[in-house]
Amino acid sequence: MRKIFLACPYSHADASVTLxxxxxxxxxxxxxxxxxxxxxxxxxxxxxxNLAFEGKDSATIGKLWAPVDALFMEMMEELIILDLPGWDLSSGIKREIEFFKNRGQKVSLWSEVSGEFN
Known part of the structure; x- marks a missing residue:
């Protein structure tokens, strides 16, 4: 069983894009x-x-999640990035890529590996 951390761009000015x-x-x-x-x-x-974090902007929310993400990244063996538009601009995804690469673990884009999950 592979242990996968799934990354995805999230924050956007348009709430419908985030959803x-x-x-x-x-x-x-x-x-x-x-x-x-x-x-x-x-x-x-x-x-x-995040919907329960009242009055906090996305940067503040991102800082709250960083240590939680680190906890889960420690437990996973590889990173797959859902490469939706904007994925390459995400500071969170950049941090996650760096973490997995520094550990010598596999980093993939979903568009490249999705066939492995059919």
Whole structure:
């Protein structure tokens, strides 16, 4: 069983884009689980909780999640990035890529590996 940390761009000025990213991330996480692998989908977990952070901007919320993400990254063996538009601009994804690469662990884009999960 592969232990996968699923990264996805999240924050956006348009709330409908943020919601769509959440939905797409859940679909990919479901595909990974259906293939018999373990996945931690940070966006799937954080989106509902973020709705409860009243009066906080996305930068503040990101700082709150950084240590939580680190905890889960420690437990996972590879990183898969859901390469939706904007993924390459995400500071969170950049941090996650650096973490996994520094440990010599596999980093992939979903568009490149999605066939492995059918």
């Amino acid at each position: 769509e990213r959440f939905i797409q991330c859940n679909k990919v996480a479901a595909s990974i689980i259906e293939s018999g692998h373990g996945v931690f989908s940070q966006v799937s977990m954080s989106h509902p909780i």
